[in-house]
Amino acid sequence: MDEVFDITVNGVGHTVSCAPDTALLWVLRGDVGLTGTRYGCGAGSCGACTVLLDGEPVHSCDTPMWSLGTRAVVTVEGLGAPGAPHPVQRAILEEQAGQCGYCLSGIVVTAAALVDSGADLDARAIRTALDGHLCRCGAHNRIVRAVARAAGVPDREEGRR
Amino acid sequence: MIQNPSLVANPLVSQWLDFHEPGVVTARTGKVELGQGITTALAQVVADALGVDPHVVAMRPASTAGSPDEGFTAGSMSIPHSGDALRRASATALRLLRARAAELLGCPESDLRVEDGSFHRGSTSVGYWTVAMSTALDVPVDVEGAPGTPRPTSERTSLPRIDLADKVFGRPRFLHDLRLPDMVFGRVVHPPGRGSTLSAVDRSVALGIRGVLAVVVDGSFLGVVADSERTALEAAAALAAAATWSPPRPDLSDATVHRFLRAAPTVDTPIAVDELPADRPDTTRFRATYSRPFIAHASMAPSCAAAVWDAATALKVWSHSQGIYPLRRDIARAVGLPEAAVTVQHVEGAGCYGHNAADDVAYDAALLARAVPGRPVHVTWSRESELSWAPFGAAMVVDLDTSADGSGTITGWRYDAWGNGHSSRPGTLASPSMLAAELQAGGAPVPPSHDPPEAAGWGIGRNGVPAYRVGALSATTHRALEMPVRASALRSLGAHLNVFAIESHLDDMAHHFGVDPLEYRLRHLDDPRARAVLERVAELSDWSTPVRGDSTGRGIGFARYKNKGAWCAVVAELVAESRVELRSLWVAVDVGAVVDHDGVVNQIEGGAIQAASWTLKEQVGFDAGVVTTATWDRYPILTFSEVPAVRVEVLDRPEQPSLGAGEASMGPTAAAIGNALRAAIGVRVRDLPLTAEHVVAAMTD
Secondary structure (H helix, E strand, O other): OOEEEEEEEOOEEEEEEEOOOOEHHHHHHHHHOOOOOOOOOOOOOOOOOEEEEOOEEEEHHHOEHHHOOOOOEEOHHHHOEOOEOOHHHHHHHHOOOOOOOOOHHHHHHHHHHHHHOOOOOOHHHHHHHOOOOOOOOOOHHHHHHHHHHHHOOOOOOOOOO | OOOOHHHHHOOEHHHOEEOOOOOOEEEEOOOOOOOOOHHHHHHHHHHHHHOOOHHHEEEEOOEOOOOOOOOOOOOOOHHHHHHHHHHHHHHHHHHHHHHHHHHHHOOOHHHOEEEOOEEEEOOEEEEHHHHHOOOOOOOEOOOOOOOOOOOOHHHOOOOOOOOHHHHHOOOOOOHHHOOOOOOEEEEEEOOOOOOOOEEEOOOHHHHOOOOEEEEEEEOOEEEEEEOOHHHHHHHHHHHHHHOEEOOOOOOOOOOOHHHHHHHOOEEEEEEEEOOOOOOOOOOEEEEEEEEEOOEOOOOOOOOEEEEEEEOOOEEEEEEOOOOHHHHHHHHHHHHOOOHHHEEEEEOOOOOOOEOOOHHHHHHHHHHHHOOOOOOOEEEEOOHHHHHHHOOEEOOEEEEEEEEEOOOOOEEEEEEEEEEOOOEOOOOOOOOOOOHHHHHOOOOOOOOOOEOOOHHHOOOOOOOOOOOOOOOEEEEEEEEEOOOOOOEEOEOOOOHHHHHHHHHHHHHHHHHHOOOOHHHHHHHOOOOHHHHHHHHHHHHHOOOOOOOOOOOEEEEEEEEEHHHOOOEEEEEEEEEEOOOEEEEEEEEEEEOOOOOOHHHHHHHHHHHHHHHHHHHHHOOOOEEOOEEOOOOOOOOOOOOOOOOOEEEEEEOOOOOOOOOOOOOOOHHHHHHHHHHHHHHHHOOOOOEOOOOHHHHHHHHHO
C-alpha cells in the first residue's frame, strides 16, 4: 500500500507517494527526476548510489523510504555545479580523475563529506574511506590524488613506490 | 600498403566531416565511447589535422542513421582505424578547402597562410566555413602516402575529457539517464541457470500491481513493462517469485571447467608448425600447464537499453553496444524486419571491456517494447543478471613444452591452448547471438563462439607466440565446439593467459640457468622497440637493486600486443604473506605516435589495475550449472586500498604510426605479478587467480 512522504532533496521539497519499502534510489531517479545518483547493485556493495542524509553518506539503494524520517537528502547534483563546483568536483576535473565516470557520483558524495568533515587526512585514510566504492576502469589512483588535492594533503604513501 | 577497412567501407570525406554549422567542425565516427576517452582522442586528431582548436570539433554520437560503419569498437583498433580515417579525411578536406580558397582570393595556393580555421592572404582572409559552402566534400579521402603525424607530446597538452564534467556533476549523460516522452520501464527475469526453461508463471501477480502495463512471456523469456522503474522492479520480483523453472544443465562446476575445455570436441588451428628438435644430451625440457577461469566484465553499471516500435514496421533502439551496425543486423533478423527499418543509436554506458550484456538488453528492450507500441521502453538488467548472464571472458588452458641448450639458449617452443572462441558478438554468428534469442519459444542456443582470425590478431592464440627468439616453434589452438557458458570477448582476449604463461615459463627457465630474468629476456630479443620498453621499465623500477623485505618479491613481464601492436613491459612488486599485497607497478609502453598522452596513460594504468584484479582475485564460480558469483560480495574486485601505486611512462615515437593502448598492459601486468609472487615465496603458481587457495595448491604440488 502506498504512503505519502515529504522529502527534501538538495534543499527542495517533494511529495512522493510510494510503497514504504521503496528504496530512496528509485524515488530520486524516478519521482524526483535526479538521475545523477546511480544504480550499481541494489545491495549496498558498490557505492554508486551514495547520497548524504543530514550530511552522512548512505547507500540510497538500501535506504527504504520509511526509514528517512525528516533527514534532508543531498545528491551529487546538490554538491556543486560547473560555475560553483565543490572542491572535490573541481579537483577531479583538474586531475582528469575518471574513465567511464559511472562510479564518480557516489565517490564525489563520499569524498565531499570526508573533505568537509575537516578530519585529519592522508592518502591512506582517503583510500580507506573510499573502500566502499568500486571502480572497474582502474581510475583509483587518480581519484585518490584528486581527493588529496581537494583536502590539501600530499598523495604519497608509505610502502608504495 | 595495408588498407584501412574504415576507409574502404566509408571512402568519402563527407562521410567523416562537414562544415555546415558555422564555426563548428562536425566529425563522425563509427567508434563509440566506452569510457576509454576515444571521443576526446578523435577530436584531437581532427583538430590537429585541420589546424583548429579542439573545442570547435563536435563529435557526433554514433548512429546507424548517418555514422560511418566501422564494425566494432574493439581490439585497440579505434586509433589505427578511425583515427587514421579522420586524420586522412581532415587532411583531404584541408587540401580541397585550400584549393578553393585560392580561387576565392585569386592567388596561388602557395600565397595562402593557414591559421586557426582561416586562410590568409596579406590582410584579407576567408574562414573554412565560408570556403566549405562552395567546396564539394563528396570526394574520396586521399589514402596514399603518410597520413601526417601529430606534433610530439612535449609540444602540446592533452585535451580534457569531453565527457567528464557531466559525470562529475551528475548530469544526464549515460543511457541509464535517458528519458523520452511517454517512456516506460521494463525489467526481465532470467532463469536460474543455462538450460533452465520456464515451466509456469502466474502473470496475474504482476498484472495486479498498479502501473504494470504488460507482462511478456515468450518461451523462457520473461519480462514486464510498467510506468515507473520502481514499479517494474516490484513486478519483476513478483514474477520471479511466481515462476517455476526446469533445472539447469548440471554439468558445470568449479571442478569441471578446465576438464571440460580439454574434453570437448575441438577445431584445431595451427599458428606455427615447425618440427621441434630432438633432445640432445645438453637439452633441458620445461613443461607446464597454465589456466585461467571464466572472468566477468563486471562493469559498474548493469547493462541498459531503450527501444520503441513505430507501428510494427520500424524499430529504434538506443544502446551502449560496441557495434551498432552488427547489432542492428542481428536485431533485424531476430524480429524479422529489413535492416533499413531498424535504427540503432549509441548512447554511453559505463566502462565496457568487451562483449558484455549491452547487446542482450538491447534485444530485450525491443521485445518488451513490442508489447507497448509507440512508447519507448527503458530496460536495465539487475546486478545479479549482469554477473551471471552476460557473456564471460573465456576460460583457457595452456600447455607449454620448451627446451634450451646447455647455455640456456632456447631451442624449441611448443604451445597448445584450449578454450571456447573469444567472440560471440552479434552479427557474426549463424543465428542471432543475443541471450533472449535463445530463450524465446523456438529459439536456438547461441552458437559456440568463433575465434578472430590471424588478421585480427587471433583470439585463443592472441600473443600465444612469444616475441622472443625461441628456435623451432609449434603453436596450436584448440577451440571447443560446445559452449555451456556464454563466452566472448573480454579485453585482450587470450593474451591475458598467454602472456602470463609465456612469461612465467621464461622466468622459470631464467631461474633454472641462474640468469637474471631481464637479462634472459634481452638475450632472446632482437626487436629494438621491445628491448627499449624492457630497459626503460628496469630503470623506472630500479631493477638492478635487489628488493628487500620478508616475503617481498619483484617480477617482470613483457609483450607486444597481438605481436603487431603496442610494446609494453611491466615490473610488479608485492608482499605475499597470508594474502598477496600488490604494492607497485611500473609500466613502460610504446604506442607509436601519441595522440592523447593523458588518454594513453589512463588506459595503460587502468588496464594494469584491471589486469591485477583479474589476476589476483577474479573467478566466475559454478555449482551444478548455476553461477555462484552473482553479487559483488561473491565476485570481489580490487578495492581502493588494494590498488597498487602505478607509474606509467610512454615512449613517444612521433614518426611512427599510432597504435591502440586499451589492451596492451593486461598480459604483461598479469605476468609481472605472477613472477613477483614466485620471487617472494619461491613457488610458481600457474592457475589464475593467484588466491591463497591456488597458492596452497601449488605449494603442495
